[in-house]
Amino acid sequence: MSETESIGFKAALEEAKKGFSEGGVPIGACLVDKDGKILGRGHNMRVQNSSATLHAEIATLETAGRLPASAYKGATMYTTLSPCDMCTGACILYKVSRVVMGENNTFVGGDDYLKQRGVEVVNLQNAECEQLMSEFIRKHPEDWYEDIGEPEKGHKH
Amino acid sequence: MSETESIGFKAALEEAKKGFSEGGVPIGACLVDKDGKILGRGHNMRVQNSSATLHAEIATLETAGRLPASAYKGATMYTTLSPCDMCTGACILYKVSRVVMGENNTFVGGDDYLKQRGVEVVNLQNAECEQLMSEFIRKHPEDWYEDIGEPEKGHKH
Ligand SMILES: [Ca+2]
Ligand SMILES: [Ca+2]
Ligand SMILES: [Zn+2]
Ligand SMILES: [Zn+2]
Numbered sequence: 371m372s373e374t375e376s377i378g379f380k381a382a383l384e385e386a387k388k389g390f391s392e393g394g395v396p397i398g399a400c401l402v403d404k405d406g407k408i409l410g411r412g413h414n415m416r417v418q419n420s421s422a423t424l425h426a427e428i429a430t431l432e433t434a435g436r437l438p439a440s441a442y443k444g445a446t447m448y449t450t451l452s453p454c455d456m457c458t459g460a461c462i463l464y465k466v467s468r469v470v471m472g473e474n475n476t477f478v479g480g481d482d483y484l485k486q487r488g489v490e491v492v493n494l495q496n497a498e499c500e501q502l503m504s505e506f507i508r509k510h511p512e513d514w515y516e517d518i519g520e521p522e523k524g525h526k527h
Numbered sequence: 528m529s530e531t532e533s534i535g536f537k538a539a540l541e542e543a544k545k546g547f548s549e550g551g552v553p554i555g556a557c558l559v560d561k562d563g564k565i566l567g568r569g570h571n572m573r574v575q576n577s578s579a580t581l582h583a584e585i586a587t588l589e590t591a592g593r594l595p596a597s598a599y600k601g602a603t604m605y606t607t608l609s610p611c612d613m614c615t616g617a618c619i620l621y622k623v624s625r626v627v628m629g630e631n632n633t634f635v636g637g638d639d640y641l642k643q644r645g646v647e648v649v650n651l652q653n654a655e656c657e658q659l660m661s662e663f664i665r666k667h668p669e670d671w672y673e674d675i676g677e678p679e680k681g682h683k684h
Contacts, residue, residue, distance in 0.1 A: 439673065456613065459615055465676055519621040
């Protein structure tokens with residue numbers, strides 16, 4: 371089975387779409403443990419909650435709640451977009467074994483640093499993830515650039 | 528004026544003590560902008576909120592709320608302990624200019640990586656910060672090891 375068909379990626383993509391429908395930054399994530407059980411899922415809440423820290427991966431770890439280190443062992447963080455430095459650091463903190471990202475055309479985050487720190491990285495180059503982001507950034511560039519801590523660069527076509 | 532006397536460090540230490548009095552992991556933080564204004568402050572909420580992501584620095588960034596990239600320019604993140612990989616990444620994401628830590632004897636987080644990514648790092652080697660952590664870890668080692676994503680190592684004297 372391709373990772374694109376996994377429950378983790380499907381859930382992450384559902385979360386991204388939910389975020390999009392709420393008018394939020396359409397990035398979703400899902401944490402799946404070594405036995406294939408979903409530990410948590412969530413989406414970016416910058417717009418919805420005026421949150422500077424609830425990126426999809428952080429929202430997912432928060433939903434998963436307090437867990438011992440052993441719970442993250444062998445786990446995979448699915449995310450629809452390459453994780454930013456904060457979310458990269460969160461995956462490293464909890465020693466998540468793998469990060470499966472929908473795409474990294476919209477934004478390249480910690481792909482290399484994750485590998486350097488021993489995390490397996492898979493990029494699905496998924497067109498649907500990219501389309502959600504392209505549409506959002508076209509409409510709300512200021513929300514997107516704020517989310518990645520960059521001065522607004524305006525529209526890019 | 529020494530950084531130990533700064534409003535940012537004083538607020539971070541107050542937050543750590545507040546966390547301690549609540550029975551939580553006694554780490555506090557405070558974000559101060561380039562003009563010396565406090566943007567946000569907070570403390571670790573693992574125990575109090577069953578939170579896996581509200582480390583002191585994340586709680587602080589969350590309290591500061593949605594801000595444009597320009598707001599973090601020249602800002603200092605004060606934290607009573609060397610920041611973990613997640614909080615290190617959060618400071619890098621928002622391009623905080625400086626991280627002033629109370630101490631790094633209890634735990635060494637992203638000190639080197641922050642410097643590598645262009646963030647100025649100051650260590651105050653503050654005994655009060657270290658004492659709060661020593662007392663907490665002696666009483667609740669399991670909460671502390673969970674907070675840094677490590678299997679419990681038991682008491683260390
Ligand atoms: Ca807008
Ligand atoms: Ca305890
Ligand atoms: Zn992120
Ligand atoms: Zn942290």
